[in-house]
Amino acid sequence: MARYKVLAAGIFNLILALGIARFAYTPLLPLMQKQAGLGVAEAGWLAAINYVGYLAGALAASLIADTRLKDRLYRASMLAAVITTAMMGAGTDPWLWAASRFLAGLASAGGMLLGTALIMSWLLRHDHRPELGIHFSGLGLGVAVGAAAIEAMNRFDIGWSAQWYILTALGCVLLVPALAWLPGPDPADASARTQSGRAMTDAPPPAAFLRLFLAMYFCAGVGYVVSATFIVAIVDQIPGLAGRGTLVFLFVGLGGVPSSILWDLAARRMGDIPALILACILQIAGILLPAVSDGLIVSLIGALLFGATVTGIVSLVLTMAGRYYPTHPAKMMGRLTLGYGVAQVVAPAITGSLAAALGSYRVGFYLAAAAMALAAVLLVAMRATEMRARAVAQVEADPA
Numbered sequence: 506m507a508r509y510k511v512l513a514a515g516i517f518n519l520i521l522a523l524g525i526a527r528f529a530y531t532p533l534l535p536l537m538q539k540q541a542g543l544g545v546a547e548a549g550w551l552a553a554i555n556y557v558g559y560l561a562g563a564l565a566a567s568l569i570a571d572t573r574l575k576d577r578l579y580r581a582s583m584l585a586a587v588i589t590t591a592m593m594g595a596g597t598d599p600w601l602w603a604a605s606r607f608l609a610g611l612a613s614a615g616g617m618l619l620g621t622a623l624i625m626s627w628l629l630r631h632d633h634r635p636e637l638g639i640h641f642s643g644l645g646l647g648v649a650v651g652a653a654a655i656e657a658m659n660r661f662d663i664g665w666s667a668q669w670y671i672l673t674a675l676g677c678v679l680l681v682p683a684l685a686w687l688p689g690p691d692p693a694d695a696s697a698r699t700q701s702g703r704a705m706t707d708a709p710p711p712a713a714f715l716r717l718f719l720a721m722y723f724c725a726g727v728g729y730v731v732s733a734t735f736i737v738a739i740v741d742q743i744p745g746l747a748g749r750g751t752l753v754f755l756f757v758g759l760g761g762v763p764s765s766i767l768w769d770l771a772a773r774r775m776g777d778i779p780a781l782i783l784a785c786i787l788q789i790a791g792i793l794l795p796a797v798s799d800g801l802i803v804s805l806i807g808a809l810l811f812g813a814t815v816t817g818i819v820s821l822v823l824t825m826a827g828r829y830y831p832t833h834p835a836k837m838m839g840r841l842t843l844g845y846g847v848a849q850v851v852a853p854a855i856t857g858s859l860a861a862a863l864g865s866y867r868v869g870f871y872l873a874a875a876a877m878a879l880a881a882v883l884l885v886a887m888r889a890t891e892m893r894a895r896a897v898a899q900v901e902a903d904p905a
Contacts, residue, residue, distance in 0.1 A: 509891050514686035516643035518583065518681045521679040522616025523811045524647020524758070525672050526586035526609045527555065529739055541597050549857055551606045552734060553850060558610020560846035566618040567839025572626070572690040574836060575619045583683050587676040592612045594669030610740040618842060622835030623687060626826035635828055638769030641820035645740035645761020645812055653899045659751070690704050707830045714890045721883040722822055722841045726848025727814025727876035729815050732792050733757070736808065743799050753795065753808045760812025768817035777825050778888045781818060785881040788814035789874045796870035799887070
């Protein structure tokens with residue numbers, strides 16, 4: 506029972522830190538442009554500032570080893586997620602919005618990385634299977650909850666500012682279990698042993714494997730951020746589908762709700778890297794479907810595929826990081842997320858420039874699909890590197 510309570514704390518954490526504090530901006534963007542005077546260029550800058558905040562948070566997470574400090578910063582991040590959501594509705598000052606988006610990026614990184622690391626550490630220390638599928642269902646659920654709430658509020662013609670305040674109230678509700686259900690560290694957490702006495706030892710992968718891993722996750726960041734940033738805009742530009750972008754974004758979240766659990770099962774059956782290769786291939790389809798079709802049904806199928814694979818890739822990658830470094834999982838998770846975060850800053854800027862030059866966001870989706878194809882190739886190379894390392898270890902263990 507304690508395991509499910511801790512995992513539920515993680516789900517509520519992700520709904521608040523990512524679904525509301527970070528991703529609610531995407532479906533609310535058209536209304537803010539219409540009612541609050543937010544320009545296209547300013548909207549892009551705010552998105553970039555949010556990604557910079559997330560990148561700064563990932564860097565901080567990669568440098569923190571002390572469990573007590575991680576716990577304090579996680580709890581501060583949850584409070585900041587609520588406060589920064591309220592800041593977005595407090596006025597139309599661009600500097601206020603910029604401060605909100607940067608701090609929301611920091612808060613979402615704290616919730617995502619520190620919260621995930623604390624949960625992984627708790628699972629390991631209490632001799633539970635180190636899988637994060639249930640936890641990461643909160644990622645898709647957060648996107649779905651935010652998009653569904655905004656879709657419902659739009660139907661009642663609720664203004665942009667009031668919508669941010671309603672989301673803040675929802676965040677206050679989510680804050681309670683996110684904080685109360687995740688136990689704070691106890692003195693035993695300073696040891697490198699589980700409750701049963703089993704020693705926890707780091708097992709870092711070969712340097713070549715790690716370099717490929719970082720490059721692969723950078724490519725995955727490109728594949729994620731282009732669709733996540735522009736899918737609402739590209740659907741709204743399709744004749745006959747204006748205003749349906751938020752619905753498509755809702756399906757992105759719905760696709761991610763059960764998928765991380767299913768990807769855990771797939772990884773158990775076929776292995777982490779083969780499961781990641783399959784996820785990359787399916788994500789290419791999810792990215793391209795809305796770009797090559799003008800039909801709503803095809804766009805919704807693509808959104809489901811995209812949401813299911815994005816969540817699965819994040820879950821599998823961060824779970825692998827926790828297994829390699831069980832004593833300090835946040836450090837490895839933070840290093841990987843730095844590459845993912847750099848992609849989130851660079852790729853939207855490139856896509857925006859290409860869209861301005863060519864008159865369409867579709868080229869960005871082709872760029873994202875190419876990045877995911879490269880990620881799959883890098884995963885094949887990782888698999889080969891892993892197999893070579895195992896062969897060498899077997900020879901060294903049994904030279905005869």
